Amino acid sequence: MLQVSFSMYLPSKKITFGIAIFTVTLLLAGLILGAYSLKYIKEIVSDQFNQQQLGLAEHAARQIESQFRLITQELTILNQSPSVQYLERVSWANRIKITFNMIRDAGILEIGRVDEKGEKIYKVNNRDEVQVIPVQYASINPFSWAINPENKGNILLTKILPEKNPSQKHLLMLVMPTYLDSVDDAHPMANHRFAGYIYLLVDTEYFVARAVKDIRSGKTGYAWVIDNESNFLFHPVSEFIGQNAFEVREKRGGGKIVSFDKINQIQKEKMLQGARGTSWYVSGWHRGVSGNIKKLIAYAPIQLKLPTQSLNWAIAVVAPVTEVDEVIHNPFLWQFIMQGIIILAIIFGGLAILSLEWQYTRTLEEEIRNKTADLSQSEKRYKELVESAEDLIYSLDREGRFLSLNYYGAAFLYGKGEPPELEGAVAQSPQLSGPKAFLGQKIFKAFGISEDFNP
Incomplete structure (x- = not known):
């Protein structure tokens, strides 16, 4: 009885381990969710x-x-200048330099003007060098494009790739046909005649x-x-x-x-x-x-x-x-480190608690066994004392039935009248042998006294 009463207050090992596994599972789930959260x-x-x-x-x-829009706008404005259209000896180079200074940072390498026959180029380069040089190739493309009246007012974009050395600059040429449409003091009348074209060379890498x-x-x-x-x-x-x-x-x-x-x-x-x-x-x-x-x-x-x-x-x-x-690496790294520390702390803490509980349970079980042994020994000594006594010793329930009876009492009752009839289920043997024959029997019947007896 003592062992049962103690075990009622001891948690089941299965429940304890179940809680531990559930806790660890939750923590591991937190780590997995953290990994997915990181992703x-x-x-x-x-x-x-x-x-x-x-x-x-x-x-x-x-x-x-x-x-690019700025370059095309400046080229268009320059092409409308009388100094450039008429290639005025004194002013054409200065007018080109003005435009050059405005768009030099865009990677402009050269601005030039080809005459109406495609035989001369009037140009200024990015070092402000003014040159007038004869050419023989200007009559090919883009001159053939510029001389077409349908292209008046338009701009042609064409690439100039390095012919021999690939490390040379890759250039973009903007070409615009030039017509004598403007007037000034030296040219009060515009004859709208084709006068060649104006071009601009751009270093595409720099641009x-x-x-x-x-x-x-x-x-x-x-x-x-x-x-x-x-x-x-x-x-x-x-x-x-x-x-x-x-x-x-x-x-x-x-x-x-x-x-x-x-x-x-x-x-x-x-x-x-x-x-x-x-x-x-x-x-x-x-x-x-x-x-x-x-x-x-x-x-x-x-x-x-x-x-x-x-x-x-x-x-x-x-x-x-x-x-x-x-x-995001460092913040999440520290987060995972902290989660790992917490998980390890909980796991080791849980193991420590389980170990202490196991030790406590073992100690308690040992104490219960010792108490039970002492109780059994006491009960044995008590029975020996009661059974060896030469007195009538018995115990009854509320209805007067025998709960216990010593051998002396049983021997005493055997001498009273007829053998007793067993009434209680507590009796252990169908034969009348010893005190067990009287267990469960009412005391009145055992002593041959009427239950209505009232002394």
């Missing part, structure tokens, strides 16, 4: 980072487009670099620009400039296991089609570091529009994903 936050931060890159790309694209060279996305990100034929107009790796982007990547890869399919797809299907957006790709290098480097990319179109012609370039701002990882 989700990285996606959000990456998207925000890419949106910032897209803002940089679009801003640079608008700068380049605005710069683009002015807007993109200082772009920094994160710590190491940068921008690059391609033209409508996938040639690099600007890239931090100088040997890329002027090269085809698809080809130079494969060449620079040098057979390494790096797939350029993703960036080639973005360039071909998005950038060259005038789309804007964000994505990612894998590169084989980044600022001197080689390997499979995942980069975030934002791209925007650069549209150099003219009434009859336009060029569709594209700018990309890229940065490795490590730029994003660095932003």
